[in-house]
Amino acid sequence: MRFKDKVVLITGAAGGIGIAAAQAYAKEGAKLALVDLKQEPLEKAAEQIEAQDKLLLTANVSNEEEVKGFVQKTKDHYGRIDIFLNNAGINGEFHNITDQTEENFQNVFGVNVMGVFFGLKYVLQVMKEQKSGAVVNTASNGGLLGAPGMSAYVASKHAVVGLNKTAALEMAEYGVRVNAVAPSGVNTEMMRRIEQNAAGDQAEEARKAFEASVPMNRYATAEEIADLMVFLSSDQASFISGSYYRIDGGQGAT
Ligand code: NAD
Numbered sequence: 001m002r003f004k005d006k007v008v009l010i011t012g013a014a015g016g017i018g019i020a021a022a023q024a025y026a027k028e029g030a031k032l033a034l035v036d037l038k039q040e041p042l043e044k045a046a047e048q049i050e051a052q053d054k055l056l057l058t059a060n061v062s063n064e065e066e067v068k069g070f071v072q073k074t075k076d077h078y079g080r081i082d083i084f085l086n087n088a089g090i091n092g093e094f095h096n097i098t099d100q101t102e103e104n105f106q107n108v109f110g111v112n113v114m115g116v117f118f119g120l121k122y123v124l125q126v127m128k129e130q131k132s133g134a135v136v137n138t139a140s141n142g143g144l145l146g147a148p149g150m151s152a153y154v155a156s157k158h159a160v161v162g163l164n165k166t167a168a169l170e171m172a173e174y175g176v177r178v179n180a181v182a183p184s185g186v187n188t189e190m191m192r193r194i195e196q197n198a199a200g201d202q203a204e205e206a207r208k209a210f211e212a213s214v215p216m217n218r219y220a221t222a223e224e225i226a227d228l229m230v231f232l233s234s235d236q237a238s239f240i241s242g243s244y245y246r247i248d249g250g251q252g253a254t
Contacts, residue, residue: 002234004029007078009071011061011119012088014041016188017138019048020222021085024230026051033074033081035059036088053078061088061115071122081126083233086119087138089156091190094149094197105152112156113163120167120178127176134233137164137180141248144182149198157182161244168242177241179232184248185210187219216249 008025012018013034022032022045031053036042042056055077059066074081092108095101116137127133142150143157161180168178185191191210192203199206211218228247231237246252 001029002230002236003083006030006082007033007074007080008083008085008233009033009035009074009081009123010085010087011035011115012085012138014038014045015088016190016222017183017186017225018085018087019045020226021087021229022049022051024223024226025083028230030083031078033057033070033078035061035070061119062110064114064118064121067115067118068122071119071126075126080130081123082133084119084123084127084133084135085138085229085233086116086123086135088115089138089140089190091150091194091197092152094194095151096149097151100151105155108152108156109159112153113159116160116163120163124167124171124176128171128174131175133176134237135167135176135178136229136232137178139164139180139182139244141182141184141246141251143180143244144246144252150194164244165242172241177232177237179237179240179242180244181225181228181232182244182246182248182252183220183225184214184246184251185219186222186225188222191219214249214251215254218249220247220249 008030010018014036032051033055035057039058057070059070090111093104139160140157142154143161147154164180195203195206
């Protein structure tokens with residue numbers, strides 16, 4: 001029970017990785033604050049998570065006031081925040097740069113960059129005061145590599161890596177660790193949307209091609225990503241900060 005009575009705040013908690021992570025922390029005794037855009041999917045997700053305490057919070061992470069609000073509500077309810085998974089993200093539309101639109105770029109940056117920044121801004125205030133805490137930002141292998149058709153997403157996830165490093169440096173003296181995970185394709189709804197965006201009615205073919213580009217020839221499971229998040233936020237990772245970890249079936253080695 002590594003997380004007995006620890007308070008874990010997760011954004012994007014109704015999505016594939018968010019649910020798997022919430023389940024993993026709950027199994028080890030954590031109390032959860034789960035954030036996503038809409039109440040109904042959040043309730044459906046919560047039904048799949050057996051935790052001693054679950055606080056459900058609807059908010060749009062791209063709205064600073066809403067982020068401030070869910071951080072305050074978590075603090076009011078539990079009195080502290082021990083672990084923060086800064087995880088909500090969107091893939092956006094599929095366009096090469098020559099056809100990219102400002103609207104798509106702004107939408108993706110609104111969630112993936114401003115959302116991550118707002119989450120850090122308010123949660124780190126709480127952790128700084130506590131003089132303890134661990135953050136895991138969800139980046140992507142798209143934050144380390146390029147991906148044709150996904151310039152907005154790729155640029156946004158590179159920005160997450162920059163925020164991750166800077167936050168770690170600013171928080172080290174307060175005993176707060178900040179790390180990121182950088183997964184390749186994970187078998188969640190996000191990959192279904194990316195396959196669809198990339199290839200329309202050939203989505204199944206796109207899926208095979210994406211999986212074949214991974215040396216281990218498959219997508220990750222959400223549980224595999226959750227396991228890495230859990231490790232990075234645990235006391236076993238007590239000297240790890242400012243790092244990002246590829247979890248990509250060998251793709252980064254190609
Ligand atoms: P998902 O689509 O299943 O879940 C994402 C969740 O984020 C959804 O529940 C969605 O409602 C929520 N969300 C989106 N915009 C939001 C907003 N503005 N405010 C609050 N919540 C919002 O996808 P996932 O695979 O679970 O993705 C989780 C994270 O992992 C994302 O940051 C994503 O970029 C990253 N990631 C995913 C993959 C992949 O292949 N699935 C690979 C690398 C990184």
